[in-house]
Amino acid sequence: MDLAEPNAARARYRLAPHHFIDYVLPCIIFLLALAGWEAVVRVQNIPAYILPAPSLIATTLVKDWGVLSVSLLVTLRTTFLALGLAVVGSVGLAMIFAQSKWIERSFFPFAVILQVTPVVAIAPLLLIYLTPQIAVLVCAFLVAFFPILSNTALGLASADHNLLELMELYRASRWQQLLRLRLPSALPYFLGGLRIGGGLALIGAIVAEIAAGSAGQGSGLAFRIVEAGFRLNIPRMFAALVLISLTGILIYVMFTLLSYLLLRRWHDSARQKGH
Template sequence: MPDTTPPPQDRRSRHRFAWGRIAAPAVVALLALAGWEALIQLRGVPTYVAPAPTAVAEALVQQWPTLGPAWLVTVRTMALALAAAVAGGLLLAVAFSLSPLIELSLFPYAVALQVTPLVAMAPLLMLWIPQTQVVLLVCAWIVAFFPILASTTVGLRSADPGLRDLFDLYGATRWQRLWLLLTPTALPYFLTGLRTAVNLSLVGTVVAEFVTGASGKQSGLAAAVFEGQYRLDTPLMFAALGLIALTGIAGYFATHLLSRWLLAGWHESTL
C-alpha cells in the first residue's frame, strides 16, 4: 500500500500557509486600526462624527451590560433561523431529487420568496404574526433558506453518471442511492450553501430588527444602533456594528472549519 503521508517539507509549507492565513489579515487589521486612530487624533474629528478605535473599545466595555444581552438575542435568532433553513432546505432538496414533479411545482415559489425584498415582507408578517420574535425568525429564515436549497439541489444532481449506472446495475434502492451516492456528492455543495446562509441569517436578523423596531427584552443589536443614533452616541453605534461584523466573521470561519473537517482526506478542496 503506497505511503500517502506528505513529506516533511510539504508539512512545513502547509503549516506556514495556515499561520499566514491568520497573520496576514491580523496585520492588516492592526494597521487599519492604527491609521484610523492616528487620523482621528491628528484631524481632531469630534467623537459624535467618527470615534477613534479606543473610544469604540471603551464604549464596548462600558455598554456591555446592554450590548451583551442584545448580542445574545441576535445570535439566538440567527442560530434558530439557520437551523430551520438547513432542515427545510435539505428536506426540500431531497424531495426535489426524488420527484421532478415536486421540483417543477415548488421551485418557482422558492425563488419568488428569495427575491422579494425583506423590508417589504416584514410589515406584512407583523400584521399576521403577533409575536415579534417569531417575525424576526421568519425573516431571517427566508433569506437563509434559498442558498441551502439551491446548492444542495445542484449537488444531488451532480453524481457521476457512471456511478449511477453502477448503482442501477446492482439494483440499489432509491434510498440506498440517496444515502450512498447522492449524499456524499452533494455534501460539498451543501457546505458551500451553508457558508453563504450563515451570514445571510445574520443579515436577515439585523434587517428584521431594524424594520420591526424590536424593543424591550427581545431587542437585538439593531436596537443598540438605534439607541446610539437617538443619543448621538456614535461609539455605541460603532461598537454594535463591530459586534455584528465579528459575529459574521466567526460564523463564516466556523462553517469553513466544519467543511474542512467533513471533507478532509477525500475531497479535492482539502487535498
C-alpha cells in the same frame, strides 16, 4: 545520516513566507488601518458624535457590555434557530426534489420568488401579522433557506451517472441511491450553501431587527443600533456594529472548519487546502 530532518526544515522554510502572507500580513494591515483611523480622529479633533476613535469604541464595548451582551445573545439565538430551521427545511425539500422532477418544477419557483424579494420589503409586512420575535425569525429563515436549498439540490443532481447506472443495475431503490450515493456526493455542495446561509441568516436577522427597532420593538443588536442612533450615542452604534461583524466572521470560520473536518479525508477541495 538522516535526510528527513533537513528535508522537513527546508519544507518549513518554504512554507514560512506563504503563512506570513496568509495570516500575519493581513493582521498588520488591519492594525495599521486602525492606527491611521485613531490618528486622524485625534489630529483633526473629530467629535465622537461624528466619528469615534477605535479606542473609544473599545472602551464603549467594555462599558456597555452588560446591555450589548444581552442583545448579542438575542441575535445569536434568532440566527442559529433560523439557520437550523433552514437546514432542516431545505435539505428535506431538496431530497424530495431529487425524487421527483415534477415536484421540483412545481415548487422551486416559489423558493426563487422568496429569494429575490428583498427582506427589507418583507420585514415591515411580517411585523403587521406576526409578533416581532417571530417576524425576525421568519426573515432570517427566508434569507438562509434558498442558498442551502439550491446548493443541496445541485449536489444531489450531480452524483456520478455511472455510479447511478451501476446501482440501478443492482436494482437499488431510489431511497438507497439517495442515502448511499446522492447524499455523500451532495455534502460538499451542502456545506458550501451552509457557509453562505450562515452569514445570510445573520443579515436577515439584523435587517428584520432594524425594521422592528424602527417600530419601537425588539431587543437584538440591530435594535441597539437604532436606539443609539436616536440618542446620538455613536460610540455604542459602532460597538454594536463591531459585535455584528465579529459574529459574522466567527460563523463563517466555524462552518469553514466544519467543512474542512468533514471533507479533508476524501474530497479534493479540502485535501488540496490541507496540502
